Amino acid sequence: MSGILASMIDGVLIGAVYGLAAMGLSLIWGVMDVINLTHGAVIALGMFGMYILFAAFPINAYFLLLPVIAAGLLLGLIIYWTSVHWVINRPQLASLLSTFAVNMIIIGIGTAIWSTSPYNVNFTLRGITIGAYTFTGNHMAAASAAVVIALALEVFLYRTRPGKAIRAVADNREAAELMGISSTMVLALAFAIGIALAAASGALVSTLFPFTILSGAGYQMKSFVVTVLAGLGKPFGALVAGVLLGLLEGAVTPFIAVSWIPMIEFGLFVVVLVAFPRGIFGRATA
């Protein structure tokens, strides 16, 4: 197997996790017009959530995603009712600052509890070896879990009443309210789902790499790139864009030093913003 192909497969596997992380950001941004700056901190909390659960219940770590998602939903509701609901109708800067403050609170508490030292989830699944290259079981499981969660969200948004309500509120909040939808409840639900997705992606990352309470920041930046690539309010598009970003990383790394990757990613970010302001998947629904 050629090195480029191996690198691209590795890129796609990690790209699916980037995509899942971005879905949460995209959903909240698209539905509520809120740029959620707690995103990175919640990803880090997802990592520590997995760490704590795995320490208590050393079973297959991927089964522990369910309690992490449940805790993420609860945390999302708490953040929404304490710091987002009251500023949602004010200019966008208010929610930006409010979520930034929550981000700092989470990181502050996290640093006090866990310091900024690295932690590991010591769980390993058998990988697959093709020629000289081995693809780790954890990468494949994390990518598969990301796709399953993304599909579940897609089914929820398009096939269930609360999901349809979220899309209706995203399209036109006033019209949705006239149809009897409680937009407040829907916004709280959308925010909670966005936070749960971020926590789930953090939990998946924790099974791949060591992490600290500050690790979410890097994934938050990638989430912004992916969200802009996909266009706002297109959660499933975010997954596809995440995979594409991973594929791009995998395709270029054999030819350049890895330290150049952020430059390429953010170069792409600017190009997409300028040339495709609604993302590469066309018109945004928000």
Next chain:
Amino acid sequence: MKRLTLILSVLLALFVTSGFAQNITVGMTVSKTGALNVDSLEQYRGFELWRDQVNAAGGIKAGGKNYKIQFVSYDDESNVKRVQQLYSRMILQDNADFLFSPYSSSLTATAAIVTEQYGKIMLTTGAAEGKTYTLGNHYLFQMFAPATEYLKGVLDALKTKDPKATVAFVYEDASFSNAVVDPAKAYAQQIGINVVFSERYAPNTTDFSAIIDKVIASKATVLLGGGHYADGSTLAKQLYEHKVPLKMISLLVAPDSDKWTELGDAAAGVIVPSQWEPQTAFKAQYGPSGADFAKTYTAKYSTPPSYESAGGYAAGLVLQRAIEQAGGTDTPKVADALNKTDITTFYGRTKFSTAANDHGLQVGHAMVMAQWQKDKSGTLVKQVVWPLAAKSANLVYPLH
């Protein structure tokens, strides 16, 4: 009246004793948090054990006085900016008489600017980069053998075992690892070892997949590099998970820690260039023997000392001896005593360059190469494998 006499005598006693018992304040920052915390904590334990033992023995005796050691230390968060603030604070507000360096070359380079600016002596340990000593400093003294020495032994061993080996350098983009690898590449070329791949990674890297794919594509048989604990342990783990068929892996710093065994099978066979190992038996002219140091350290901290711990303790010993020789804490006199130092402690020989172009650089200390090997019971044990004269076991080569 009785009460007044009692108060007066207590006050008098306090006054008299304070006249005799003096304190020396030694300042240092510790990376209690952040990427450097594992190695930094081990270094600090070395300082701490030295202080406790000196104080328990009545302090440093110099010029007819007894000096007790007190520390002032802060968490630098593995962060250069904090180091700059905190070294200024320790000198200006806490009135530190002497300073020990933080852990790592980059933090130490920053601390050195501050200590030199205020004319304070700093013994550096856990900091091997040599460039800092070429800047015309007068009060900076290095305990570690400089970075240029780190990979010489590994390359010499490779030349002996497998001169046709192909080497990949994968290393942290930080001042220490750059200072180690740049001369190592030149040395490899000089002795005819083929370098087929070289790439630096950002200090906070956690995903090495892309670099590992490139190492495999380069068909390298040996990987040399690493940086510090967080990145080095992650790199070793991922090399193992990706089943990269390497004959030798040598990483900087990380495998020296006892925590390394937490990596399980990924830890086995990995080599670390080391400043000191408990097996290296130097005949100490001053201070405890290596065995005594290792025993008291292990008893206090329930873990064996790493070379960072040994460097910390030895820095204390060398400072203590210089204060004794200077007959007090006067900075120029102690600096003069340090310039004249040429001593063997449990840690090995210590001698500082007094040349104007690299004043304070360590020129006496020699390094060894340690490898994690499984003993008969399957337990991971760190063995000295190079130089051959100091070995406690044979080098395991190839790994696969």
